Amino acid sequence: MTSKDDDDDLFDLDALRAAMKGATPAPDPAKRDADLRLAQENFAVLQGSRPDARLTSDREPRGLLRGMRQMLNTLTGRTGLGLTTALVACGIFILSPMGEDLMQRAPGLGPQEPAPGPVSQPDQMPEPMADSLPAPEAEMQAAPRAEETLPLSGPDDRLRTGPADGTVVLGEMAEMAEEAPAFVESGDLNAPAPLQRLAAPTPSAGIAPGGEAGYIAAEPPLVLPGPDTETFANAEDNPLRIAAEEPVSTFSIDVDTASWSVIRSSILGGYLPPAEAVRIEEMINYFPYDYAAPEPGEAPFRPTISVFETPWNEGTELVHIALQGEMPALAxxxxxxxxxxxxxxxxxxxxxxxxxxxxxxxxxxxxxxxxxxxxxxxxxxxxxxxxxxxxxxxxxxxxxxxxxxxxxxxxxxxxxxxxxxxxxxxxxxxxxxxxxxxxxxxxxxxxxxxxxxxxxxxxxxxxxxxxxxxxxxxxxxxxxxxxxxxxxxxxxxxxxxxxxxxxxxxxxxxxTGALFPIAGDVKVQVEWNPAEVAEYRLIGYETRALAREDFANDRVDAGELGAGHSVTAIYEVTPVGSPARLTEDLRYAADSPQADAAHDGELGFLRLRWKEPGEDVSQLMETPIALPEGAARPGTEAAFAAAIAGFGQLLKDSPYLGSWGYDEAIALATESRGDDPFGYRNEALQLMRLAQSLAD
CATH class of the missing domain: 3.40.50.410 (von Willebrand factor, type A domain)
Known part of the structure; x- marks a missing residue:
């Protein structure tokens, strides 16, 4: 049995205090300054990265020194102090690198390798093993909770959970992920794409910047296109007509240009426009032309007629009819x-x-x-x-x-x-x-x-x-x-x-032209001379066709001509006796019409009706369409209009073009481009080339 003096020698409290004081490292001002700089840098990097308050514990502060101080202040017996000191020494040994190595060698002892993923909070109850649940429930169990935070592996690897669905975001994308939908409605192309968290890493899974496997950037948002409900106003192409049977053609002018813009939108979008969206008269009338304007005191517009060989069909002719409106003083x-x-x-x-x-x-x-x-x-x-x-x-x-x-x-x-x-x-x-x-x-x-x-x-x-x-x-x-x-x-x-x-x-x-008309209810009527014209067809104006009797009926509405606007119409006609004729004479038809000497040299007769703005009674203008003298060549304006008419027929896959194709249309438009101050004609050439590529 040991004596009290022996116990004092074994557990010398003063010696223990001196030993612990000696083991404490001396203050290092340089290291303190370095640690302070590092803390400030980390604070600056992570500033604002966590919108929620940091989790804190409601337990009293813990620590080795605090525990020893409490022990020293509370326990008074030397025996108790000695026992507790021994326990503390054992704990320090176990926590040392040598002690951790020893504990890892012992099977079943010491801490095990931590599983990847978020660490449960202290107040959370243990959760059942995921692999013991059915597949859907296991997936739900493996998903992180909305309020779990992920460890940071570095100042740039800022990962945190987003909304309650477990979405994980990086840095500045965190705020956007809270509102990012899984699917985006048609037209919402600017919605942010959320980052998704995989339930478990796979061989093909990407690695997040922080080095954590299982976190990858999501695919771009799936855009759900809306149904295509476009409808276009159009009708069947004008048929070929026989002049001896139907010599009169009547239609309303059209100054709309919507079809050309729809065609451009389609081609630039990478596809050819639907045939019903192509209205050739609107394509032609999209462009400004240098037609002769009326003189002061004349009618509000002047007609110009030219006849020339058809570019796409040898043996036929194009009759180009143009109306140029006057431009009143803007003042x-x-x-x-x-x-x-x-x-x-x-x-x-x-x-x-x-x-x-x-x-x-x-x-x-x-x-x-x-x-x-x-x-x-x-x-x-x-x-x-x-x-x-x-x-x-x-x-x-x-x-x-x-x-x-x-x-x-x-x-x-x-x-x-x-x-x-x-x-x-x-x-x-x-x-x-x-x-x-x-x-x-x-x-x-x-x-x-x-x-x-x-x-x-x-x-x-x-x-x-x-x-x-x-x-x-x-x-x-x-x-x-x-x-x-x-x-x-x-x-x-x-x-x-x-x-x-x-x-x-x-x-x-x-x-000015769109808002201030100079002529109302403008109607066009052409009577073809059957002695000179076997067949004809009007290119375009299907939605503007009028009955023959509508021409003189002032109650029938027609198109308006605005200040400075021009209107173009093109007929393709087949002369009598041409090998290009597509129809034959009927067996029981009357004898072929004979030319009237009084109208010799006329291919047809043009009539125009219009009303002055605010008037109810129309006025009439008439002029003959003369036969061309020899192989007439078109002017620049008429040739370009013919090129656009050919382009429109190519888009509609017209059967009247034969082997004439995009190469010929582009060549004709290039030769007749003329003055193009706004670049509209150059744009037409570019669209022709793109359409040719899309059609191949």
């Missing part, structure tokens, strides 16, 4: 009351619809005079006035109302039209011009969505002197048939805007 134009009727339905949310529309109207606003008035009516599920009548000079007020428009809801076209016409009527005063300018993708799904009902409604309103023009935006649900019905019956123009350059062409360069 003489009356004040303008303009109502913007803007479709703000959900289908207008795409970038090439409402956003492009706003940019386009900004260009137009700069062309208006301070005394002109502007109003804005928007329509979606319901219609409302976004801007009451406001002087165009108050630019900031108009632009603020325009910028405040947003897309959403269905398309109540009827409500919008009614309110726009009512507002235009309030703005109208004697001597002023009032117009409604409708901007839409044509998707009318509420109200008067039937084109025939729209025709009647608009036809009634045009009698008040308020005309309607239509601007189409976007693709996918473009209702061209409705747009054409509105514009034709509203005595206005239909255009399709797919680029800001096209907006400038329509709303700036051609604004």
């Amino acid at each position: 003489d134009r009356p004040p303008l009351n303009l109502v913007f009727l803007i479709d703000t339905s959900g289908s207008m949310a795409d970038a090439d619809k409402l956003p492009l529309l706003k940019q386009s109207f900004r260009l137009m606003l700069a062309e208006l005079r301070p005394e002109d008035e502007v109003a804005i009516v928007e329509y979606a599920g319901s219609a409302g006035v976004a801007l009451p009548p406001t002087a165009a000079g108050e630019r900031s007020t108009v632009l603020a109302a325009l910028d405040g428009l947003g897309a959403g809801g269905s398309t109540n076209g009827q409500g919008g039209l009614e309110q726009a016409y009512a507002l235009a009527a309030e703005m109208a005063e004697d001597g002023e011009v009032s117009r409604v300018l409708l901007a839409t993708d044509g998707d009318f799904n509420v109200g008067l969505s039937d084109p025939s009902a729209l025709e009647d409604y608009i036809a009634d309103k045009r009698e008040t002197g308020i005309y309607l023009s239509v601007l189409g935006f976007g693709r996918g649900n473009l209702d061209d048939a409705t747009m054409q019905a509105l514009a034709q019956n509203g005595n206005g123009q239909a255009a399709y805007i797919d680029t800001l350059s096209e907006a400038r062409k329509v709303l700036v360069d051609q604004l």
Whole structure:
């Protein structure tokens, strides 16, 4: 049995204190400064990387020194102090590298290799093994919880969990992942793509920047395209007609240009346009031409006729008929009351619809005079006035109302039209011009969505002197048939805007012609001389055909010719006796017509009818179509129009072209490009080349 003195010698508390004090390293100012810099750098890197508060423990602080201090302050017996000191020494040995190595060698002892993945919080209950559950439940069990945090392996490897679905994001993408959908609706192309967490690493899985396997960037968002509901106003191609049986051809002029823009949009999109979207007369009339203008005191337009050999069909001839409208002095134009009727339905949310529309109207606003008035009516599920009548000079007020428009809801076209016409009527005063300018993708799904009902409604309103023009935006649900019905019956123009350059062409360069007509209800009638012409066909104008008796009927509506506008029509005719004739004489037909000496040298006879603006009675202009003298060559303007007519027929796969193809069309357009100050003809050449590549 040991004595008290022996116990004191064995457990000398002073010696133990001295030993521990000696083992404590001396302060190192250099190392302290380095550690402080590192802490500041880590704080700067990780600043803001964790939006949630750090998890803290509600237990009292722990630590070796704190425990020893508490032990020394609490325990007074030397025996107890000795025992606890021995236990502390054993713990220090076990925690040392030598002790860890010894414990790892002993089977079943010591810490095991940690499993990869998040560490459970102290207050979490143990979870069942994932491989003991059915497959779906195992996957759910393996997924991290929304509030678990992942360890950081370095200042640049900032990983944290996103929403409750376990999405893992990197750095700055963390905030966007909380709102990123798994699928993106059609048109939402700018939505961020979330990062996905794999349930378990696979051989093909990527490695996150921090070196953690199983975290990879997701594939781009799956865009769900909307159904293609586009409809186009068109009809079967004009057939070949026999002059002896049907010598008269009648049609209304057409100054619309929408078809060319739709064709361009399609080709630049990497595909050929559908045949029903190709209206050749609109392709030809898209381009400005250098036709002879009327002299002062003459009719508001001058016709020009040329006859030349058909480029694609030897033995036939093209009869090129052009009308050039006069351009009155801009200073003489009356004040303008303009109502913007803007479709703000959900289908207008795409970038090439409402956003492009706003940019386009900004260009137009700069062309208006301070005394002109502007109003804005928007329509979606319901219609409302976004801007009451406001002087165009108050630019900031108009632009603020325009910028405040947003897309959403269905398309109540009827409500919008009614309110726009009512507002235009309030703005109208004697001597002023009032117009409604409708901007839409044509998707009318509420109200008067039937084109025939729209025709009647608009036809009634045009009698008040308020005309309607239509601007189409976007693709996918473009209702061209409705747009054409509105514009034709509203005595206005239909255009399709797919680029800001096209907006400038329509709303700036051609604004005067679009809003100020110089001739109304313009009709064209050609009577062919059966003694000279065996067959003929009109290229285009299928949707503008009129009955023969409609020509002299002033109650029948037709197209308007705007200030400075030109209109072109092309016939292909087969002379009598030509080997290119496709039909034969009938067995029981009357004798072949004989030429009338009084009309010798006439291929046909051109008649034109029009009304002065605001008048109800039409005027008549007549002129013969003379036979060409020898092998006449076309002028530059007529040849380029023929090249565009050939291009349109190639797009429609016309049976009348024979072996004539894109090479010939491109060559003809190149030779006749002429003066091209705005680059429109050069653009046509580029589109021809692209279409040729797509057609091969």
